Amino acid sequence: MGKIVISTNVSLDGVVQDPDGKEDFQHGGWFGEFGGTDLSEWSEISFAESVRSEAMLLGRRTDEWFAARWNGRTGAWADRLSAMPKYIVSSTAEDVxxxxNGTVLRGDAVTEVTKLKQDLDGEIIVYASYQLGRTLLENDLVDEIRLTVFPVVLGSGERLFGGTRDKKPMRLLDVTTVGHGLTHLTYELVRVAPR
Structure with missing residues (x-):
């Protein structure tokens, strides 16, 4: 059975929106601005994560976002990400x-991801697909969350965590300092038996 892992970069106050500053968000660009020299260590962690992963699970907009920034890149990390099987949850996408290298999952997101999780072994990584991530969290399909926390409070912007019907308890598995200013946190979702 597959293990769904949400892995994302986040500000201290939980904002995930427009990390590279290309989306016209007033606080965009925080990834490079507040990551600085620590980004070389961040890229080593991210590359190792991609090597461990069996597949990527993305929403349509995230697939387009990454395609605009990563198609055409070269090197071991770019080659790994490009070749990795991708599953795109979308009712409108024609292809990946x-x-x-991928498949468009056109049906109900929860049903399709449940099937995918049963069919694959290993880590299924979810990058930057916040709407999809919220749906997966709400429906208890996420097994682990990895956050790289950037040292800035943005005050506004889209966040990974939105409203949920119930509490989502987590267990801290690991804390790693990345460079001099970033923190990498790994949490496991704790399954609570129904009452």
Whole structure:
């Protein structure tokens, strides 16, 4: 059975929106601005994560976002990400844009991801697909969350965690300092038996 892992970069106050500053969000660009020299260590962690992962699970907009930024890149990390099987949850996408190696999941997201999780072994990584991530969290399909926390409070913007019907308890598995200013946190979702 597959293990669904949400892995994302986040500000201290939980904002995930427009990390590279190309989306016209007033606080965009925080990834490079507050990551600085620590990004070389961040890239080593992210590359190792991609090597451990069996597949990526993305929403349509995230597939397009990454395609615009990663298609055409070269090197071991870019090659790994491009070649990795991708599953795009979308009712409108015709095909996979990033790397072309993938499948569009057109049905109900919860049903399709449940099947995918049963069919695959290993880590299924979810990058930057916040709407999809919220749906997966709400429906108890996420097994682990990895957050790289950037040292800035943005005050506004889209966040990974939104409203949920119930509490989502987590267990801290690991804390790693990345460079001099970033923190990498790994949490496991704790399954609570129904009452």
């Amino acid at each position: 844009r990033w790397g072309g």
